[in-house]
Amino acid sequence: MTAQPDPQEEIGYAADRFKAFADAVVAIALTLLILPLMESVGEVASAGDGAFDWLAQHRGQLLSFVLSFVLIAMFWMIHHRLFARVERVTPALMWLLSAWLLTIVWLPVATAVAGRMDDDDAVAKALYIGSLALTALMSLVVRLYLRGHPALHRVSSAELQTGVAVDVSLVLLFGVALGLALLFPVIGYFALLVMGLSGVVQSALEKAIRRNP
Numbered sequence: 001m002t003a004q005p006d007p008q009e010e011i012g013y014a015a016d017r018f019k020a021f022a023d024a025v026v027a028i029a030l031t032l033l034i035l036p037l038m039e040s041v042g043e044v045a046s047a048g049d050g051a052f053d054w055l056a057q058h059r060g061q062l063l064s065f066v067l068s069f070v071l072i073a074m075f076w077m078i079h080h081r082l083f084a085r086v087e088r089v090t091p092a093l094m095w096l097l098s099a100w101l102l103t104i105v106w107l108p109v110a111t112a113v114a115g116r117m118d119d120d121d122a123v124a125k126a127l128y129i130g131s132l133a134l135t136a137l138m139s140l141v142v143r144l145y146l147r148g149h150p151a152l153h154r155v156s157s158a159e160l161q162t163g164v165a166v167d168v169s170l171v172l173l174f175g176v177a178l179g180l181a182l183l184f185p186v187i188g189y190f191a192l193l194v195m196g197l198s199g200v201v202q203s204a205l206e207k208a209i210r211r212n213p
Contacts (some may be wrong), residue, residue, distance in 0.1 A: 011151050012090035018097065019083050025101045026076045032108040033065050033072075036115065061115035064128075067192070068111040072104060075135055082143060082163060085154040093152070096145055100138040107131055119188045125181045129192065133174035140167035165205035169198050 040058050055062070079100075089097070110131040117124035146153055147160045155163075173194050180191035 012088045012093070015083065015086050015089045015152075018089050018094060019086070022079065022083075022097060022101060023076075026072065026079075026104055029104045029108055030069060030072055033068050033111055035108075036112045037061055037065055058115075060119075061112075064111050064115035064189075067189075068107055071132060072107055075104065075139065078139060078163070078166065082146070082155065086146065086152060087154065088152045090149070090152065093142070093145055093149075096138070096142050100135065100142055103131060103135040103138055107135065114189065120185045122182055122185070125189070126178065128189070129174055129178040129181060133171055133178065136167055136170035136174055140164065140171060143167055161209050162202075162206060165202045165209055166198075168205050169201040170195075173198055173201060 037058065040061065041054060110128045113124050114128040143160065143163050146155065147157075147164070177191040177194050180187055180194065181189065184191075
């Protein structure tokens, strides 16, 4: 008697290799954040200045490095928690994940621009905060795809709803931060402090999603 194929095996591909690939790409993006600072150390040393001069001259780059490191790590943690129980990936999901990874790889460039340009450079603000909003948006798109394809994973409906609330809250707050940074140039990147409201916004969105599943 011929064995019947496992229906799960007929859906896409095993997710392990793609999860490992995504982790590697994020790790490389985190490493790339430090390169502009490494180059600046050599420039300051060649000019005969000391460590204090380097800290003073590149405080903007240092701040943007730390901020971007924390944010990329946050995006990876959200991704890791979701994909810990994703078992299969389809070609469509792989392309969506590749688009998410593209936004991650771009963030070191946006960070370098934000760290080197003037605080009142509107384009630099739009590139940086807009890039963060796009990363959160792609995370939301990936989660909604998984929500519509339950055969690919073992994530509960309740967890997916919570994740959707998290992603939407990030998209909204990054959008608010971008608007504040552009409308009130004096605020600059401090507009990102609105991200502290993410818990409140997430809770409100979760309640709304439960009422309208």
